[in-house]
Amino acid sequence: QTVVTQEPSLTVSPGGTVTLTCASSTGAVTSGFHPNWFQQKPGQAPRALIYSATNKHSWTPARFSGSLLGGKAALTLSGVQPEDEADYYCLLYYGGAWVFGGGTKLTVL
Amino acid sequence: QVQLVQSGTEVKRPGAAVKVSCKASGFTFTRYGISWVRQAPGQGLEWMGWINIKKGNTNYAQKFQDRVTVTADTSTSTAYMELGSLRSDDTAVYYCVRDFAYVVDVWGQGTTVTVSS
Numbered sequence: 001q002t003v004v005t006q007e008p009s010l011t012v013s014p015g016g017t018v019t020l021t022c023a024s025s026t027g028a029v030t031s032g033f034h035p036n037w038f039q040q041k042p043g044q045a046p047r048a049l050i051y052s053a054t055n056k057h058s059w060t061p062a063r064f065s066g067s068l069l070g071g072k073a074a075l076t077l078s079g080v081q082p083e084d085e086a087d088y089y090c091l092l093y094y095g096g097a098w099v100f101g102g103g104t105k106l107t108v109l
Numbered sequence: 110q111v112q113l114v115q116s117g118t119e120v121k122r123p124g125a126a127v128k129v130s131c132k133a134s135g136f137t138f139t140r141y142g143i144s145w146v147r148q149a150p151g152q153g154l155e156w157m158g159w160i161n162i163k164k165g166n167t168n169y170a171q172k173f174q175d176r177v178t179v180t181a182d183t184s185t186s187t188a189y190m191e192l193g194s195l196r197s198d199d200t201a202v203y204y205c206v207r208d209f210a211y212v213v214d215v216w217g218q219g220t221t222v223t224v225s226s
Contacts, residue, residue, distance in 0.1 A: 034211035036211075036212070036213045038154075038213075040154075045204060045216040045217065045218055045219050046154065046204070046206075046216055047216070048213060048214040048215070048216070051211065051212040051213065051214070052211060052212070057214060087153075089153065089154050091154075091156070091213060093211060096168045097156070097168055097169075097170055097171075098144065098156040098159075098208075098213070099156060100146075100153060100154040100155060100156055101153075102153050103153040103154070
């Protein structure tokens, strides 16, 4: 049973910087896991932010960036805005199947 | 614009099956795949399965292997997810999402499925 682990919750001040991570129970996360990141606000469908670890979609705000960091996938928000308060999910590829992380609830306070 | 529009709310009895549709527009349907994802109340996202629209091949999460079938009708640009032997813990919002070449991007609006006796 593959498990993808994210921080359950994080708090950041407006204008600050925060990094969310995504770890795999199988070992280091590499580009071969094709990490995708999503934002979900209450009552809404998820919205795609990042694909293939580092690539932004055309609609992704510039303050969001993705990376591979210390054996994990990472999502960094720089200059956090109040509207960034949401749940964030990573998604990793395991040879024909995707597995979501448990999600990180980001509070902007 | 690129969008996926899903069918409406469903209420089912335990043991029944549900079939959710996902109609694509604004892009060439046969060039992509569609994944299905669900979210139980207050819980996280859970990947269920995927179909390559052009080739018709599928992959399923092991948890759903014996209960889920994902299909697509290229003549109507519509993907379908059928889940059988429903239980109360299948109560969730079910999403379709465009998924190809490891890029998971456009989401449907979600379909609420309630399983209750």
